[in-house]
Amino acid sequence: MTDEVISTDRLTMQRGRDVTNHPETHAFAWGRIIAYSWLLALAAIGLSQLVHLGAHEHLELPLPLHWLRDASLAVPAAAIAIVGATWLLHAARPVARDRLRWAVIASIAFALLSIPGAELHALLFGAEEAEEHGWLLHTALDSGSVLAGSVAFLIPVALLVGIPRTEPSTRPSAPASAVPPSTLRRPALAGAVPSVTHRAEPKP
Numbered sequence: 001m002t003d004e005v006i007s008t009d010r011l012t013m014q015r016g017r018d019v020t021n022h023p024e025t026h027a028f029a030w031g032r033i034i035a036y037s038w039l040l041a042l043a044a045i046g047l048s049q050l051v052h053l054g055a056h057e058h059l060e061l062p063l064p065l066h067w068l069r070d071a072s073l074a075v076p077a078a079a080i081a082i083v084g085a086t087w088l089l090h091a092a093r094p095v096a097r098d099r100l101r102w103a104v105i106a107s108i109a110f111a112l113l114s115i116p117g118a119e120l121h122a123l124l125f126g127a128e129e130a131e132e133h134g135w136l137l138h139t140a141l142d143s144g145s146v147l148a149g150s151v152a153f154l155i156p157v158a159l160l161v162g163i164p165r166t167e168p169s170t171r172p173s174a175p176a177s178a179v180p181p182s183t184l185r186r187p188a189l190a191g192a193v194p195s196v197t198h199r200a201e202p203k204p
Helices: 002-020 030-051 063-088 096-125 128-133 135-160 181-200
Strands: none
Touching (some): 030 096, 030 135, 063 096
16 A cells, blocks of 8 residues: 555656756747848848948949848848847846847847948948048947947837747646546555454454
8 A cells, every 4th residue: 555655656746847847948939030130120220321321332222222222131140139149048037127138139249240241231332431431430330330229129129029939838748647646545545444444353
């Protein structure tokens, strides 16, 4: 009887461990990541173009087309920054402090990735302003404007909408028993009652 009850307790405890030992997992919400990437690129590149409004390129385009062209080229960098920040904060809680951390990390990452992007842009389309101000000042203006635009966009989005990931879920290795331990012990205890009663009977 005692061995059966102990084995039942061990089985119940093991099933509980199978559920609790699996940490909460998050998955990327790819639809929101794509939307965030496009909106981030449009916001940050738009502000950067306003800062460099007097610059001239080899092939001049109307301002809306110029904005859409540069923003579309920046979307991959924005996606890398957003995915990287989301991966770093995979265990973050849905509170304002952790959402702000995500927005700041993604903004800094996008600003750093915009530096080689600006070099590629100057190589493809030319930029007279880079020759006038020098490379260091031009890079600081570009990355600083991208950082300001990213922070201005991502912080409200993070606080109002959230980090682009799914809700946490647990993945137990085996389904836990819904029967409480006290119920599992009843067959062993019930089988012990007749034997105790039989031993108490006097011999004829």
